[in-house]
Amino acid sequence: MNIDGKLTAKNLRAELAVEVAELKSNYGIQPKLTVILVGEDPASQVYVRNKIKQTQEIGMISDEIKLPADTGQEELLKYLEHLNNDRNIHGILVQLPLPKHIDESVIIAAINPNKDVDGFHAMNSGRLFNGETGALVPCTPQGCIMLAKQHLGSDLSGKHAVVIGRSNIVGKPVAMLLLQENCTVTIAHSRTKNLPEVCQQADILVAAVGIAEFVKADWVKEGATVIDVGINRISTEEGKTKLVGDVDFDNVVGKCGAITPVPGGVGPMTIACLLKNTITAAKQSVC
Structure with missing residues:
Protein backbone atom coordinates (compact mmCIF):
# COMPACT_ATOMS: atom_id res chain seq x y z
CA MET A 1 0.00 0.00 0.00
CA ASN A 2 1.25 3.47 -0.91
CA ILE A 3 0.79 6.28 1.61
CA ASP A 4 -0.40 9.25 -0.45
CA GLY A 5 1.56 12.30 0.68
CA LYS A 6 0.00 14.53 -1.97
CA LEU A 7 -3.53 13.83 -0.76
CA THR A 8 -2.60 14.18 2.91
CA ALA A 9 -0.88 17.50 2.19
CA LYS A 10 -3.90 18.71 0.21
CA ASN A 11 -6.22 17.88 3.11
CA LEU A 12 -3.90 19.61 5.58
CA ARG A 13 -3.76 22.74 3.43
CA ALA A 14 -7.57 22.83 3.35
CA GLU A 15 -7.65 22.75 7.16
CA LEU A 16 -4.99 25.45 7.34
CA ALA A 17 -6.94 27.70 4.96
CA VAL A 18 -9.79 27.67 7.50
CA GLU A 19 -7.39 28.66 10.28
CA VAL A 20 -6.02 31.52 8.16
CA ALA A 21 -9.54 32.82 7.55
CA GLU A 22 -10.30 32.65 11.29
CA LEU A 23 -7.13 34.57 12.18
CA LYS A 24 -8.08 37.31 9.71
CA SER A 25 -11.66 37.44 10.96
CA ASN A 26 -10.98 37.26 14.70
CA TYR A 27 -7.68 39.14 15.02
CA ASN A 114 9.42 32.53 17.51
CA LYS A 115 9.63 33.06 13.73
CA ASP A 116 11.87 30.06 13.00
CA VAL A 117 9.36 28.11 10.88
CA ASP A 118 12.03 25.60 9.82
CA GLY A 119 12.35 24.65 13.49
CA PHE A 120 16.15 24.53 13.37
CA HIS A 121 16.97 27.12 16.06
CA ALA A 122 18.52 25.68 19.23
CA MET A 123 15.64 27.13 21.25
CA ASN A 124 13.09 25.13 19.27
CA SER A 125 15.28 22.03 19.32
CA GLY A 126 15.44 22.33 23.11
CA ARG A 127 11.69 22.78 23.40
CA LEU A 128 11.14 19.68 21.29
CA PHE A 129 13.65 17.70 23.38
CA ASN A 130 11.88 18.78 26.57
CA GLY A 131 8.47 17.92 25.14
CA GLU A 132 7.22 21.48 25.55
CA THR A 133 4.12 22.67 23.75
CA GLY A 134 4.48 25.56 21.34
CA ALA A 135 7.79 24.47 19.82
CA LEU A 136 8.17 25.07 16.10
CA VAL A 137 9.10 21.56 14.98
CA PRO A 138 11.09 20.81 11.78
CA CYS A 139 8.68 20.32 8.90
CA THR A 140 9.80 17.00 7.42
CA PRO A 141 9.66 15.14 10.77
CA GLN A 142 6.16 16.53 11.38
CA GLY A 143 5.11 15.19 8.00
CA CYS A 144 6.61 11.77 8.74
CA ILE A 145 4.49 11.40 11.86
CA MET A 146 1.32 12.45 10.05
CA LEU A 147 1.93 9.95 7.27
CA ALA A 148 2.63 7.13 9.73
CA LYS A 149 -0.64 7.92 11.49
CA GLN A 150 -2.49 7.92 8.18
CA HIS A 151 -1.83 4.20 7.95
CA LEU A 152 -1.56 3.14 11.59
CA GLY A 153 -4.13 5.45 13.18
CA SER A 154 -3.68 8.19 15.74
CA ASP A 155 -2.25 5.99 18.50
CA LEU A 156 1.32 4.84 17.85
CA SER A 157 1.87 3.70 21.45
CA GLY A 158 4.10 0.68 21.85
CA LYS A 159 5.32 0.60 18.27
CA HIS A 160 9.02 0.00 17.77
CA ALA A 161 10.32 2.73 15.48
CA VAL A 162 13.76 2.58 13.87
CA VAL A 163 15.15 5.80 12.41
CA ILE A 164 18.08 5.48 10.01
CA GLY A 165 19.83 8.84 10.16
CA ARG A 166 20.87 11.21 12.94
CA SER A 167 20.74 14.65 11.30
CA ASN A 168 19.42 17.69 13.13
CA ILE A 169 16.98 18.24 10.25
CA VAL A 170 15.26 14.83 10.21
CA GLY A 171 16.80 11.99 12.22
CA LYS A 172 16.98 13.48 15.71
CA PRO A 173 13.72 15.47 15.64
CA VAL A 174 11.66 12.63 14.17
CA ALA A 175 13.01 10.37 16.92
CA MET A 176 11.88 12.91 19.54
CA LEU A 177 8.41 13.12 17.97
CA LEU A 178 8.11 9.32 17.92
CA LEU A 179 9.05 9.22 21.60
CA GLN A 180 6.27 11.74 22.28
CA GLU A 181 3.92 9.31 20.53
CA ASN A 182 4.98 6.64 23.06
CA CYS A 183 6.98 4.60 20.57
CA THR A 184 10.11 2.69 21.51
CA VAL A 185 12.75 4.37 19.35
CA THR A 186 16.08 3.18 17.99
CA ILE A 187 18.30 5.66 16.15
CA ALA A 188 20.55 3.90 13.66
CA HIS A 189 23.18 5.32 11.31
CA SER A 190 26.07 4.44 9.00
CA ARG A 191 28.16 3.00 11.85
CA THR A 192 25.42 0.92 13.43
CA LYS A 193 26.49 -2.71 13.72
CA ASN A 194 24.17 -5.31 12.17
CA LEU A 195 22.02 -2.57 10.64
CA PRO A 196 19.77 -4.95 8.65
CA GLU A 197 18.95 -6.88 11.84
CA VAL A 198 18.16 -3.65 13.68
CA CYS A 199 15.82 -2.53 10.90
CA GLN A 200 14.04 -5.91 10.89
CA GLN A 201 12.72 -5.11 14.39
CA ALA A 202 10.88 -1.99 13.24
CA ASP A 203 7.12 -1.63 13.17
CA ILE A 204 7.82 1.86 11.80
CA LEU A 205 10.96 2.33 9.72
CA VAL A 206 12.03 5.89 8.87
CA ALA A 207 14.79 6.03 6.24
CA ALA A 208 16.67 9.34 6.20
CA VAL A 209 20.20 8.30 5.35
CA GLY A 210 20.63 10.03 1.97
CA ILE A 211 21.74 6.97 -0.01
CA ALA A 212 19.71 5.86 -3.01
CA GLU A 213 17.78 2.59 -2.49
CA PHE A 214 19.88 1.79 0.58
CA VAL A 215 17.22 -0.13 2.50
CA LYS A 216 16.62 -3.57 0.97
CA ALA A 217 13.61 -5.86 1.23
CA ASP A 218 15.30 -8.30 3.61
CA TRP A 219 15.86 -5.40 6.04
CA VAL A 220 12.12 -4.81 6.39
CA LYS A 221 9.80 -6.60 8.79
CA GLU A 222 6.71 -8.13 7.20
CA GLY A 223 3.89 -5.60 7.42
CA ALA A 224 6.05 -2.71 8.63
CA THR A 225 5.18 0.92 7.89
CA VAL A 226 8.03 2.48 5.91
CA ILE A 227 8.53 6.26 5.75
CA ASP A 228 11.07 7.10 3.05
CA VAL A 229 12.54 10.59 3.49
CA GLY A 230 15.24 10.24 0.84
CA ILE A 231 15.34 12.20 -2.40
CA ASN A 232 18.10 10.94 -4.69
CA ARG A 233 18.55 11.41 -8.43
CA ILE A 234 19.99 8.39 -10.25
CA SER A 235 20.71 7.48 -13.87
CA THR A 236 18.52 4.95 -15.68
CA GLU A 237 19.51 2.39 -18.30
CA GLU A 238 17.90 4.64 -20.92
CA GLY A 239 20.40 7.39 -20.14
CA LYS A 240 17.85 9.52 -18.30
CA THR A 241 17.56 10.32 -14.60
CA LYS A 242 14.85 9.66 -12.04
CA LEU A 243 14.12 10.38 -8.41
CA VAL A 244 14.28 7.53 -5.91
CA GLY A 245 14.21 7.33 -2.15
CA ASP A 246 16.49 5.72 0.42
CA VAL A 247 14.40 2.54 0.17
CA ASP A 248 14.50 -0.03 -2.64
CA PHE A 249 10.83 0.68 -3.34
CA ASP A 250 10.11 -1.93 -6.03
CA ASN A 251 11.30 -4.79 -3.83
CA VAL A 252 10.06 -3.46 -0.49
CA VAL A 253 6.53 -2.44 -1.51
CA GLY A 254 5.29 -6.04 -1.66
CA LYS A 255 6.62 -6.90 1.78
CA CYS A 256 5.75 -3.91 3.94
CA GLY A 257 2.31 -2.94 5.14
CA ALA A 258 2.57 0.59 3.74
CA ILE A 259 5.25 2.83 2.26
CA THR A 260 5.65 6.44 1.18
CA PRO A 261 6.63 6.69 -2.50
CA VAL A 262 9.31 9.00 -3.87
CA PRO A 263 8.24 11.38 -5.23
CA GLY A 264 4.76 11.98 -3.81
CA GLY A 265 5.29 10.90 -0.22
CA VAL A 266 7.09 12.94 2.43
CA GLY A 267 8.00 15.82 0.08
CA PRO A 268 4.53 17.41 -0.24
CA MET A 269 4.07 17.17 3.52
CA THR A 270 7.22 19.19 4.18
CA ILE A 271 5.81 22.31 2.54
CA ALA A 272 2.35 21.80 4.09
CA CYS A 273 3.96 21.62 7.54
CA LEU A 274 5.91 24.79 6.80
CA LEU A 275 2.58 26.56 6.28
CA LYS A 276 1.33 24.99 9.51
CA ASN A 277 4.35 26.33 11.42
CA THR A 278 3.83 29.83 10.03
CA ILE A 279 0.22 29.80 11.19
CA THR A 280 1.32 28.53 14.62
CA ALA A 281 3.82 31.39 14.84
CA ALA A 282 1.11 33.89 13.87
CA LYS A 283 -1.23 32.51 16.55
CA GLN A 284 1.47 32.72 19.20
CA SER A 285 2.09 36.36 18.29
CA VAL A 286 -1.42 37.28 19.48
CA CYS A 287 -1.72 34.94 22.47
Whole structure:
Protein backbone atom coordinates (compact mmCIF):
# COMPACT_ATOMS: atom_id res chain seq x y z
CA MET A 1 0.00 0.00 0.00
CA ASN A 2 1.25 3.47 -0.91
CA ILE A 3 0.79 6.28 1.61
CA ASP A 4 -0.40 9.25 -0.45
CA GLY A 5 1.56 12.30 0.68
CA LYS A 6 0.00 14.53 -1.97
CA LEU A 7 -3.53 13.83 -0.76
CA THR A 8 -2.60 14.18 2.91
CA ALA A 9 -0.88 17.50 2.19
CA LYS A 10 -3.90 18.71 0.21
CA ASN A 11 -6.22 17.88 3.11
CA LEU A 12 -3.90 19.61 5.58
CA ARG A 13 -3.76 22.74 3.43
CA ALA A 14 -7.57 22.83 3.35
CA GLU A 15 -7.65 22.75 7.16
CA LEU A 16 -4.99 25.45 7.34
CA ALA A 17 -6.94 27.70 4.96
CA VAL A 18 -9.79 27.67 7.50
CA GLU A 19 -7.39 28.66 10.28
CA VAL A 20 -6.02 31.52 8.16
CA ALA A 21 -9.54 32.82 7.55
CA GLU A 22 -10.30 32.65 11.29
CA LEU A 23 -7.13 34.57 12.18
CA LYS A 24 -8.08 37.31 9.71
CA SER A 25 -11.66 37.44 10.96
CA ASN A 26 -10.98 37.26 14.70
CA TYR A 27 -7.68 39.14 15.02
CA GLY A 28 -7.17 41.01 11.76
CA ILE A 29 -3.97 39.03 11.20
CA GLN A 30 -2.90 37.49 7.91
CA PRO A 31 0.01 35.09 8.49
CA LYS A 32 3.09 36.16 6.55
CA LEU A 33 6.12 34.09 5.53
CA THR A 34 9.32 35.64 4.22
CA VAL A 35 11.81 33.42 2.42
CA ILE A 36 15.43 34.41 1.81
CA LEU A 37 17.20 32.77 -1.12
CA VAL A 38 20.94 33.34 -1.49
CA GLY A 39 22.34 32.38 -4.88
CA GLU A 40 20.75 30.68 -7.85
CA ASP A 41 20.69 26.97 -7.03
CA PRO A 42 18.04 25.57 -9.44
CA ALA A 43 16.58 23.05 -6.97
CA SER A 44 16.28 25.73 -4.27
CA GLN A 45 14.59 28.11 -6.71
CA VAL A 46 11.94 25.52 -7.59
CA TYR A 47 11.40 24.66 -3.93
CA VAL A 48 10.99 28.31 -2.95
CA ARG A 49 8.51 28.93 -5.78
CA ASN A 50 6.41 26.00 -4.58
CA LYS A 51 6.47 27.30 -1.01
CA ILE A 52 5.34 30.77 -2.05
CA LYS A 53 2.63 29.43 -4.36
CA GLN A 54 1.11 27.15 -1.74
CA THR A 55 1.34 29.84 0.93
CA GLN A 56 -0.67 32.25 -1.17
CA GLU A 57 -3.21 29.60 -2.19
CA ILE A 58 -4.42 29.22 1.41
CA GLY A 59 -4.73 32.95 1.98
CA MET A 60 -1.40 33.71 3.61
CA ILE A 61 1.06 36.39 2.54
CA SER A 62 4.42 35.30 1.21
CA ASP A 63 7.37 37.18 -0.20
CA GLU A 64 10.88 36.31 -1.31
CA ILE A 65 14.15 38.12 -0.82
CA LYS A 66 16.61 37.10 -3.54
CA LEU A 67 20.25 37.81 -2.81
CA PRO A 68 23.29 37.19 -5.02
CA ALA A 69 25.56 34.24 -4.26
CA ASP A 70 28.38 36.55 -3.13
CA THR A 71 26.26 38.14 -0.39
CA GLY A 72 28.36 38.41 2.76
CA GLN A 73 27.41 36.87 6.08
CA GLU A 74 27.13 40.24 7.83
CA GLU A 75 24.82 41.56 5.12
CA LEU A 76 22.58 38.53 5.48
CA LEU A 77 22.51 39.01 9.26
CA LYS A 78 21.32 42.60 8.74
CA TYR A 79 18.40 41.34 6.64
CA LEU A 80 17.50 38.90 9.41
CA GLU A 81 17.63 41.62 12.05
CA HIS A 82 15.15 43.68 10.04
CA LEU A 83 12.80 40.70 9.56
CA ASN A 84 13.04 39.74 13.24
CA ASN A 85 11.86 43.21 14.21
CA ASP A 86 9.00 43.41 11.68
CA ARG A 87 5.80 42.58 13.59
CA ASN A 88 3.94 41.91 10.33
CA ILE A 89 6.23 38.97 9.50
CA HIS A 90 5.39 35.78 11.40
CA GLY A 91 7.67 33.26 9.71
CA ILE A 92 11.26 33.54 8.45
CA LEU A 93 12.91 30.87 6.34
CA VAL A 94 16.45 30.99 5.00
CA GLN A 95 16.66 28.47 2.18
CA LEU A 96 19.45 25.94 2.67
CA PRO A 97 22.09 25.15 1.59
CA LEU A 98 23.81 28.52 1.77
CA PRO A 99 27.00 29.41 -0.14
CA LYS A 100 30.08 27.95 1.51
CA HIS A 101 31.40 31.30 2.75
CA ILE A 102 28.36 31.69 5.02
CA ASP A 103 28.18 29.76 8.31
CA GLU A 104 24.71 28.18 8.37
CA SER A 105 24.79 27.68 12.14
CA VAL A 106 25.36 31.43 12.69
CA ILE A 107 22.46 32.31 10.38
CA ILE A 108 20.06 29.83 12.00
CA ALA A 109 20.99 31.12 15.47
CA ALA A 110 20.24 34.69 14.33
CA ILE A 111 16.60 33.96 13.43
CA ASN A 112 14.05 34.90 16.08
CA PRO A 113 13.07 31.43 17.45
CA ASN A 114 9.42 32.53 17.51
CA LYS A 115 9.63 33.06 13.73
CA ASP A 116 11.87 30.06 13.00
CA VAL A 117 9.36 28.11 10.88
CA ASP A 118 12.03 25.60 9.82
CA GLY A 119 12.35 24.65 13.49
CA PHE A 120 16.15 24.53 13.37
CA HIS A 121 16.97 27.12 16.06
CA ALA A 122 18.52 25.68 19.23
CA MET A 123 15.64 27.13 21.25
CA ASN A 124 13.09 25.13 19.27
CA SER A 125 15.28 22.03 19.32
CA GLY A 126 15.44 22.33 23.11
CA ARG A 127 11.69 22.78 23.40
CA LEU A 128 11.14 19.68 21.29
CA PHE A 129 13.65 17.70 23.38
CA ASN A 130 11.88 18.78 26.57
CA GLY A 131 8.47 17.92 25.14
CA GLU A 132 7.22 21.48 25.55
CA THR A 133 4.12 22.67 23.75
CA GLY A 134 4.48 25.56 21.34
CA ALA A 135 7.79 24.47 19.82
CA LEU A 136 8.17 25.07 16.10
CA VAL A 137 9.10 21.56 14.98
CA PRO A 138 11.09 20.81 11.78
CA CYS A 139 8.68 20.32 8.90
CA THR A 140 9.80 17.00 7.42
CA PRO A 141 9.66 15.14 10.77
CA GLN A 142 6.16 16.53 11.38
CA GLY A 143 5.11 15.19 8.00
CA CYS A 144 6.61 11.77 8.74
CA ILE A 145 4.49 11.40 11.86
CA MET A 146 1.32 12.45 10.05
CA LEU A 147 1.93 9.95 7.27
CA ALA A 148 2.63 7.13 9.73
CA LYS A 149 -0.64 7.92 11.49
CA GLN A 150 -2.49 7.92 8.18
CA HIS A 151 -1.83 4.20 7.95
CA LEU A 152 -1.56 3.14 11.59
CA GLY A 153 -4.13 5.45 13.18
CA SER A 154 -3.68 8.19 15.74
CA ASP A 155 -2.25 5.99 18.50
CA LEU A 156 1.32 4.84 17.85
CA SER A 157 1.87 3.70 21.45
CA GLY A 158 4.10 0.68 21.85
CA LYS A 159 5.32 0.60 18.27
CA HIS A 160 9.02 0.00 17.77
CA ALA A 161 10.32 2.73 15.48
CA VAL A 162 13.76 2.58 13.87
CA VAL A 163 15.15 5.80 12.41
CA ILE A 164 18.08 5.48 10.01
CA GLY A 165 19.83 8.84 10.16
CA ARG A 166 20.87 11.21 12.94
CA SER A 167 20.74 14.65 11.30
CA ASN A 168 19.42 17.69 13.13
CA ILE A 169 16.98 18.24 10.25
CA VAL A 170 15.26 14.83 10.21
CA GLY A 171 16.80 11.99 12.22
CA LYS A 172 16.98 13.48 15.71
CA PRO A 173 13.72 15.47 15.64
CA VAL A 174 11.66 12.63 14.17
CA ALA A 175 13.01 10.37 16.92
CA MET A 176 11.88 12.91 19.54
CA LEU A 177 8.41 13.12 17.97
CA LEU A 178 8.11 9.32 17.92
CA LEU A 179 9.05 9.22 21.60
CA GLN A 180 6.27 11.74 22.28
CA GLU A 181 3.92 9.31 20.53
CA ASN A 182 4.98 6.64 23.06
CA CYS A 183 6.98 4.60 20.57
CA THR A 184 10.11 2.69 21.51
CA VAL A 185 12.75 4.37 19.35
CA THR A 186 16.08 3.18 17.99
CA ILE A 187 18.30 5.66 16.15
CA ALA A 188 20.55 3.90 13.66
CA HIS A 189 23.18 5.32 11.31
CA SER A 190 26.07 4.44 9.00
CA ARG A 191 28.16 3.00 11.85
CA THR A 192 25.42 0.92 13.43
CA LYS A 193 26.49 -2.71 13.72
CA ASN A 194 24.17 -5.31 12.17
CA LEU A 195 22.02 -2.57 10.64
CA PRO A 196 19.77 -4.95 8.65
CA GLU A 197 18.95 -6.88 11.84
CA VAL A 198 18.16 -3.65 13.68
CA CYS A 199 15.82 -2.53 10.90
CA GLN A 200 14.04 -5.91 10.89
CA GLN A 201 12.72 -5.11 14.39
CA ALA A 202 10.88 -1.99 13.24
CA ASP A 203 7.12 -1.63 13.17
CA ILE A 204 7.82 1.86 11.80
CA LEU A 205 10.96 2.33 9.72
CA VAL A 206 12.03 5.89 8.87
CA ALA A 207 14.79 6.03 6.24
CA ALA A 208 16.67 9.34 6.20
CA VAL A 209 20.20 8.30 5.35
CA GLY A 210 20.63 10.03 1.97
CA ILE A 211 21.74 6.97 -0.01
CA ALA A 212 19.71 5.86 -3.01
CA GLU A 213 17.78 2.59 -2.49
CA PHE A 214 19.88 1.79 0.58
CA VAL A 215 17.22 -0.13 2.50
CA LYS A 216 16.62 -3.57 0.97
CA ALA A 217 13.61 -5.86 1.23
CA ASP A 218 15.30 -8.30 3.61
CA TRP A 219 15.86 -5.40 6.04
CA VAL A 220 12.12 -4.81 6.39
CA LYS A 221 9.80 -6.60 8.79
CA GLU A 222 6.71 -8.13 7.20
CA GLY A 223 3.89 -5.60 7.42
CA ALA A 224 6.05 -2.71 8.63
CA THR A 225 5.18 0.92 7.89
CA VAL A 226 8.03 2.48 5.91
CA ILE A 227 8.53 6.26 5.75
CA ASP A 228 11.07 7.10 3.05
CA VAL A 229 12.54 10.59 3.49
CA GLY A 230 15.24 10.24 0.84
CA ILE A 231 15.34 12.20 -2.40
CA ASN A 232 18.10 10.94 -4.69
CA ARG A 233 18.55 11.41 -8.43
CA ILE A 234 19.99 8.39 -10.25
CA SER A 235 20.71 7.48 -13.87
CA THR A 236 18.52 4.95 -15.68
CA GLU A 237 19.51 2.39 -18.30
CA GLU A 238 17.90 4.64 -20.92
CA GLY A 239 20.40 7.39 -20.14
CA LYS A 240 17.85 9.52 -18.30
CA THR A 241 17.56 10.32 -14.60
CA LYS A 242 14.85 9.66 -12.04
CA LEU A 243 14.12 10.38 -8.41
CA VAL A 244 14.28 7.53 -5.91
CA GLY A 245 14.21 7.33 -2.15
CA ASP A 246 16.49 5.72 0.42
CA VAL A 247 14.40 2.54 0.17
CA ASP A 248 14.50 -0.03 -2.64
CA PHE A 249 10.83 0.68 -3.34
CA ASP A 250 10.11 -1.93 -6.03
CA ASN A 251 11.30 -4.79 -3.83
CA VAL A 252 10.06 -3.46 -0.49
CA VAL A 253 6.53 -2.44 -1.51
CA GLY A 254 5.29 -6.04 -1.66
CA LYS A 255 6.62 -6.90 1.78
CA CYS A 256 5.75 -3.91 3.94
CA GLY A 257 2.31 -2.94 5.14
CA ALA A 258 2.57 0.59 3.74
CA ILE A 259 5.25 2.83 2.26
CA THR A 260 5.65 6.44 1.18
CA PRO A 261 6.63 6.69 -2.50
CA VAL A 262 9.31 9.00 -3.87
CA PRO A 263 8.24 11.38 -5.23
CA GLY A 264 4.76 11.98 -3.81
CA GLY A 265 5.29 10.90 -0.22
CA VAL A 266 7.09 12.94 2.43
CA GLY A 267 8.00 15.82 0.08
CA PRO A 268 4.53 17.41 -0.24
CA MET A 269 4.07 17.17 3.52
CA THR A 270 7.22 19.19 4.18
CA ILE A 271 5.81 22.31 2.54
CA ALA A 272 2.35 21.80 4.09
CA CYS A 273 3.96 21.62 7.54
CA LEU A 274 5.91 24.79 6.80
CA LEU A 275 2.58 26.56 6.28
CA LYS A 276 1.33 24.99 9.51
CA ASN A 277 4.35 26.33 11.42
CA THR A 278 3.83 29.83 10.03
CA ILE A 279 0.22 29.80 11.19
CA THR A 280 1.32 28.53 14.62
CA ALA A 281 3.82 31.39 14.84
CA ALA A 282 1.11 33.89 13.87
CA LYS A 283 -1.23 32.51 16.55
CA GLN A 284 1.47 32.72 19.20
CA SER A 285 2.09 36.36 18.29
CA VAL A 286 -1.42 37.28 19.48
CA CYS A 287 -1.72 34.94 22.47
